[in-house]
Amino acid sequence: DAEKKPAVIFVLGGPGSGKGTQCANVVEHFGYTHLSAGDLLRAEIKSGSENGMTLNLRPTEIYDEQGMVYTKSRQIRKLFFDEIGTMIQNMIKEGKIVPSDVTIKLLQKAMQESGNDKFLIDGFPRNEENRAAFEAVTEIEPAFVLFFNCPEEEMERRILSRNQGREDDNIETIRKRFNVFLESSLPVVEYYESKGKVRKVDAAKSVEEVFEAVKAIFTPKEE
Ligand code: UP5
Ligand code: MG
Secondary structure (H helix, E strand, C coil), X not given: CCCCCCXXXXXXXXXXXXXXXXXXXXXXXXXXXXXXXXXXXXHHHHHHHHHCCCCCCCCCCEEXXXXXXXXXXXXXXXXXXXXXXXXXXXXXXXXXCCCHHHHHHHHHHHHXXXXXXXXXXXXXXXXXHHHHHHHHHHCCXXXXXXXXXXXXXXXXXXXXXXXXXXXXXXXXXXXXXXXXXXXXXXXXXXXXXXXXXXXXEECCCCHHHHHHHHHXXXXXXXX
């Protein structure tokens, strides 16, 4: 088809590894649009309580508070628009991964509204299902995956000193986020590693040193 697909880079790494911080640097220097899946979900929680639904889910999709999707044949009850925000909020508080269709719709909407054609998708895909669903729905393959490698103690220190009022920045939820990262998100990194698509950065260094390594990845190599 004539329509050119946008360029996408997945930015992955554990909770507090510095994804958001470094994406802001890349935006400034390389003209990408930064889409943090977590930020989009948190914005959806807010918009849900203020002016209702911004997503347009298919009417056959029905969720319970745990985010389980039921088809009409297994209908338990209908989830109203503002309840999707509540569902997202509950899942984030538990460090769980929000169903793909919600996250993907938010990402697609943000991509359309941006007017740009190159994106850093930060914190997504977080599991195999996220990855496969994004590929199937958008038909986009990432150009590469930028992976921030950081020891858990350092990530924990960073999150606990962040102080931005995030409901998941408490030690109990942090432990759950680390477990989900190891069990569900690292396999996605391994999948892309097997395809030779991972650019791994030592994220335990200072913000400036990490950005030097990131810059080298984004700067076209000279002959
Ligand atoms: N900091 C950054 N770099 C530093 C450095 N080099 N040296 C010292 N300090 C550094 O950084 C964290 C803190 O460390 C900041 O205070 C920063 O100044 C400092 P940040 O850049 O914010 O790290 P980041 O990797 O973005 O950490 P974040 O907490 O955002 O990562 P998570 O992956 O945990 O959070 P996210 O927002 O992506 O997801 C939250 C939740 O949303 C998930 O747990 C999940 O429940 C849900 N979610 C989904 O369900 N699906 C999705 O697709 C995405 C999210
Ligand atoms: Mg972040």
